Amino acid sequence: MESSGYTFSTEFSVRDYECDIQGVVNNANYLHYLEHARHEFLVSKEINFTELHEAGIDLVVTKIEIEYKFPLRSRDRFIIKISLKRDGNVRLVFIQDIYRIPDEKLIARARVTGVATKNGRPVPPGDLISKLGLE
Amino acid sequence: MESSGYTFSTEFSVRDYECDIQGVVNNANYLHYLEHARHEFLVSKEINFTELHEAGIDLVVTKIEIEYKFPLRSRDRFIIKISLKRDGNVRLVFIQDIYRIPDEKLIARARVTGVATKNGRPVPPGDLISKLGLE
Amino acid sequence: MESSGYTFSTEFSVRDYECDIQGVVNNANYLHYLEHARHEFLVSKEINFTELHEAGIDLVVTKIEIEYKFPLRSRDRFIIKISLKRDGNVRLVFIQDIYRIPDEKLIARARVTGVATKNGRPVPPGDLISKLGLE
Amino acid sequence: MESSGYTFSTEFSVRDYECDIQGVVNNANYLHYLEHARHEFLVSKEINFTELHEAGIDLVVTKIEIEYKFPLRSRDRFIIKISLKRDGNVRLVFIQDIYRIPDEKLIARARVTGVATKNGRPVPPGDLISKLGLE
Numbered sequence: 130m131e132s133s134g135y136t137f138s139t140e141f142s143v144r145d146y147e148c149d150i151q152g153v154v155n156n157a158n159y160l161h162y163l164e165h166a167r168h169e170f171l172v173s174k175e176i177n178f179t180e181l182h183e184a185g186i187d188l189v190v191t192k193i194e195i196e197y198k199f200p201l202r203s204r205d206r207f208i209i210k211i212s213l214k215r216d217g218n219v220r221l222v223f224i225q226d227i228y229r230i231p232d233e234k235l236i237a238r239a240r241v242t243g244v245a246t247k248n249g250r251p252v253p254p255g256d257l258i259s260k261l262g263l264e
Numbered sequence: 265m266e267s268s269g270y271t272f273s274t275e276f277s278v279r280d281y282e283c284d285i286q287g288v289v290n291n292a293n294y295l296h297y298l299e300h301a302r303h304e305f306l307v308s309k310e311i312n313f314t315e316l317h318e319a320g321i322d323l324v325v326t327k328i329e330i331e332y333k334f335p336l337r338s339r340d341r342f343i344i345k346i347s348l349k350r351d352g353n354v355r356l357v358f359i360q361d362i363y364r365i366p367d368e369k370l371i372a373r374a375r376v377t378g379v380a381t382k383n384g385r386p387v388p389p390g391d392l393i394s395k396l397g398l399e
Numbered sequence: 400m401e402s403s404g405y406t407f408s409t410e411f412s413v414r415d416y417e418c419d420i421q422g423v424v425n426n427a428n429y430l431h432y433l434e435h436a437r438h439e440f441l442v443s444k445e446i447n448f449t450e451l452h453e454a455g456i457d458l459v460v461t462k463i464e465i466e467y468k469f470p471l472r473s474r475d476r477f478i479i480k481i482s483l484k485r486d487g488n489v490r491l492v493f494i495q496d497i498y499r500i501p502d503e504k505l506i507a508r509a510r511v512t513g514v515a516t517k518n519g520r521p522v523p524p525g526d527l528i529s530k531l532g533l534e
Numbered sequence: 535m536e537s538s539g540y541t542f543s544t545e546f547s548v549r550d551y552e553c554d555i556q557g558v559v560n561n562a563n564y565l566h567y568l569e570h571a572r573h574e575f576l577v578s579k580e581i582n583f584t585e586l587h588e589a590g591i592d593l594v595v596t597k598i599e600i601e602y603k604f605p606l607r608s609r610d611r612f613i614i615k616i617s618l619k620r621d622g623n624v625r626l627v628f629i630q631d632i633y634r635i636p637d638e639k640l641i642a643r644a645r646v647t648g649v650a651t652k653n654g655r656p657v658p659p660g661d662l663i664s665k666l667g668l669e
Contacts (some may be wrong), residue, residue, distance in 0.1 A: 295426055
């Protein structure tokens with residue numbers, strides 16, 4: 130997966146309930162972390178889900194690719210760094226990499242593809258593009 | 265907590281992702297099991313959340329008391345048995361007991377209090393009472 | 400449930416994935432929040448689960464009573480305040496109250512009973528008492 | 535992603551607590567479903583995680599690629615179909631496709647790569663190969 134200039138980051142700590150029998154964070158919880166980081170990113174760009182939704186527009190994830198490099202454990206701190214780019218007319222691609230704090234060990238790399246939909250059909254992201262600094 | 269004549273039951277199996285570092289089902293997941301069992305119960309009584317919601321009526325949990333007697337582990341099978349009664353004019357009380365299968369070991373006992381709300385205010389459960397067989 | 404002099408507090412924000420169809424935090428997730436707050440509290444008292452576990456001692460929740468007063472919604476900030484007391488020789492009781500930030504609206508009140516177990520049997524909490532400031 | 539001859543399948547129903555504000559199953563929960571289906575598959579092949587773990591061998595997911603085609607909603611029933619193949623000496627690849635029941639609508643397609651590790655290092659899956667019918 131490509132690396133690139135990150136434009137946003139947010140920090141987390143592992144909570145014990147996110148770990149499973151093996152003592153490591155369960156794979157599904159990484160998707161929770163990634164979702165929360167994307168939402169923080171969008172909020173930082175003043176993108177308001179509720180207003181969008183009332184205008185019939187939803188942001189929908191269509192594909193996730195994640196490589197698990199090294200497990201997170203109880204109470205580990207980590208940072209998710211994000212970069213964003215366009216892929217064709219309608220797709221947005223979030224590169225989201227997870228690094229442990231403070232040693233910066235690479236924990237996971239993800240590539241999350243999303244589209245804007247209007248009444249359930251993909252549409253060009255329009256106004257979102259300028260808000261997201263992609264022009 | 266009181267025991268009583270159960271009127272509904274539903275079976276589950278523990279999934280590995282529901283277990284935590286200690287190798288047992290995390291305490292919060294019991295509330296997921298209990299919620300799912302209550303919803304199955306209400307559906308069995310032909311109570312339709314969506315129709316109720318569109319009529320402005322929501323069923324809201326106001327209190328949960330749960331005693332953890334013995335832990336569930338990976339792949340354990342269990343059954344949740346439910347009885348229901350009224351408490352005053354507006355409250356419904358679900359007694360929900362969890363037993364391991366097949367040895368019937370008591371795993372947890374819960375008492376879940378709910379109210380019907382209309383536009384956010386508690387109301388007598390009305391039509392629900394006859395559907396729930398509480399008259 | 401009793402109120403009392405809180406001795407610890409920790410802050411959270413609601414993450415969108417913690418909300419359910421009704422747009423509010425799912426009831427089970429409050430137990431996750433409460434667990435995380437207790438663990439933060441115990442760590443602040445230098446109580447080390449791993450060392451305890453290797454000495455055969457586990458801290459086990461035996462009972463949770465929670466009253467849901469008002470729902471948390473997407474992105475709400477909140478604080479969990481904790482006080483702790485003994486109940487008989489072997490039980491510890493955590494009072495955990497959740498308040499929204501910044502308006503201090505009471506969201507939920509919980510009373511969580513735990514015991515120390517050694518090789519699966521309840522034991523007096525011993526050394527924990529002085530560490531927890533309960534003498 | 536490739537399709538192929540499925541060799542295992544297991545059925546599920548959506549539980550309400552798995553849905554999020556949008557009224558659809560949260561993306562992360564698909565990974566829970568996929569994990570549970572893989573574990574059911576391995577158990578059906580008499581692969582015993584506990585025995586493996588005691589022999590120092592763990593099965594670890596190194597990569598997940600998932601395409602979300604259509605959302606699951608409250609109470610939807612669905613089936614996960616699995617096929618398995620080798621990728622080089624040490625990797626196993628699970629193709630896991632999710633179809634709604636009864637209309638067989640394709641909901642999601644996933645490709646999950648795993649390795650067997652011994653004391654934390656990848657090893658050829660050895661005995662697993664014959665148990666999994668991959669010889």
